Amino acid sequence: xxxxxxxxxxxxxxxxxxxxxxxxxxxxxxxxxxxxxxxxxxxxxxxxxxxxxxxxxxxxxxxxxxxxxxxxxxxxxxxxxxxxxxxxxxxxxxxxxxxxxxxxxxxxxxxxxxxxxxxxxxxxxxxxxxxxxxxxxxxxxxxxxxxxxxxxxxxxxxxxxxxxxxxxxxxxxxxxxxxxxxxxxxxxxxxxxxxxxxxxxxxxxxxxxxxxxxxxxxxxxxxxxxxxxxxxxxxxxxxxxxxxxxxxxxxxxxxxxxxxxxxxxxxxxxxxxxxxxxxxxxxxxxxxxxxxxxxxxxxxxxxxxxxxxxxxxxxxxxxxxxxxxxxxxxxxxxxxxxxxxxxxxxxxxxxxxxxxxxxxxxxxxxxxxxxxxxxxxxxxxxxxxxxxxxxxxxxxxxxxxxx
Numbered sequence: 105x106x107x108x109x110x111x112x113x114x115x116x117x118x119x120x121x122x123x124x125x126x127x128x129x130x131x132x133x134x135x136x137x138x139x140x141x142x143x144x145x146x147x148x149x150x151x152x153x154x155x156x157x158x159x160x161x162x163x164x165x166x167x168x169x170x171x172x173x174x175x176x177x178x179x180x181x182x183x184x185x186x187x188x189x190x191x192x193x194x195x196x197x198x199x200x201x202x203x204x205x206x207x208x209x210x211x212x213x214x215x216x217x218x219x220x221x222x223x224x225x226x227x228x229x230x231x232x233x234x235x236x237x238x239x240x241x242x243x244x245x246x247x248x249x250x251x252x253x254x255x256x257x258x259x260x261x262x263x264x265x266x267x268x269x270x271x272x273x274x275x276x277x278x279x280x281x282x283x284x285x286x287x288x289x290x291x292x293x294x295x296x297x298x299x300x301x302x303x304x305x306x307x308x309x310x311x312x313x314x315x316x317x318x319x320x321x322x323x324x325x326x327x328x329x330x331x332x333x334x335x336x337x338x339x340x341x342x343x344x345x346x347x348x349x350x351x352x353x354x355x356x357x358x359x360x361x362x363x364x365x366x367x368x369x370x371x372x373x374x375x376x377x378x379x380x381x382x383x384x385x386x387x388x389x390x391x392x393x394x395x396x397x398x399x400x401x402x403x404x405x406x407x408x409x410x411x412x413x414x415x416x417x418x419x420x421x422x423x424x425x426x427x428x429x430x431x432x433x434x435x436x437x438x439x440x441x442x443x444x445x446x447x448x449x450x451x452x453x454x455x456x457x458x459x460x461x462x463x464x465x466x467x468x469x470x471x472x473x474x475x476x477x478x479x480x481x482x483x484x485x486x487x488x489x490x491x492x493x494x495x496x497x498x499x500x501x502x503x504x505x506x507x
Contacts, residue, residue: 105289111191117284120242120246121241122285123243123281125250125278126219126248126278127246127247128277129273130251130274131250132273133193133212133254134251137154138152138268139202139342140154140205141205142410147393149253154202154206154209155209158209158210158213158216159213159452160213160394162213162220163449163450163453164210165213166445167218167442167446168447169217169222169441169442170438170441171277171439172218174436178222178223178225181218184218185222186213186278186281189211189212189216189274190275192209193212195211196212197271200315211220217445220445221438221441222438224243224425224428224441224445225437225438225441226288226431227240228428228429228432229437230443236430237370237374238374241370241421242367245368246362248364248367252361256268258273259416273376308436309440309443313433317444317447319489320489321444322447323444323448323486324449325447325448325451327424328424328450328451328454328455328479329455329475330475330479331390331451331452332452333394333455333472333475334393334413337397337472337475340459341398341468345401351403358407358411358414360409360412360415361414362415366415366416366418367422369422370418374422377425377489378490379426379427380491382419382420383420383427383483383487384487386420388480389477390417391478391479392414393409394473395472395476397409398473411483422456430497433442455475458471458475459472459475462474
């Protein structure tokens, strides 16, 4: 392996292994939450709302997560998130009512906001700039691998211990991840308390970086929306054209495998020739795939569209985290990243919501076409505001260049 690969390997046990374990736990629990709510007497609508509470908790937690990590440091923030998540999962296991389960699931979203932000901020601090995109894309890639493996491992846990088995698997995965984090040093021996005292507040950071948030931040909202839409429209369109669940799962799974395979090449391209060379093609491919999805009327044609979506999503692996790292200031970094992640999470939450609202009011095909158009608009925004060349750390300013 090259020296670059060896450099990234130094973060394997301390950063990437915990992310893999976290992803496994999330993947194991994801299919079980709705079933748990139904078992407690919830209607289908209420069960869906309980599932959505995880995303809502993450949205609510993004900005406070940035402030928390700024105050106590990234490593301590990740450890705190792990302990909070374990407490929430235990509460979910012990829940005897739907509202207790809902609070527990929302808390997992809060913990996730802190976890994801802190790990991104940590890598931003410790990884050499020349490897930043590969580090971020690998971080996203190992989490996706974990989320892919999680449902299979969770199925075995459910077979042994019922639905509680999946929550228990997540507890064990997070506990092991926390142990791996114990030896993680603060970046550069930094004193988090001294750092926090010198750092600006959320309002000040948001105001000073408004040019970024209203341009590339909007692009990030659209990236999140189109990416999340992909996960909803493939199974919905499969049901629309009459495919059975087994065929749908196979199509979705193969497309997901292609997605996972592309994370490292995507990071390498970003590091070598620039972020836009990945961000723009990713959104163009996702946008066009959404536009042609209504033309898919059979399993083979849907498979082709799903593969295109997998490729488009895969080549964009790590782009949001990389851009956030590039644009974040040295002082107030995690606070800025909290606002940056809020943009992405707003899109991720809003994309499926738009699909659902338009599908209910009109039809599924117009909703899919709209998301395709938004994908192409996102590509234009990213192409307009991402610097043409990879910016150097010293030349980085709070406002992206127009090159």
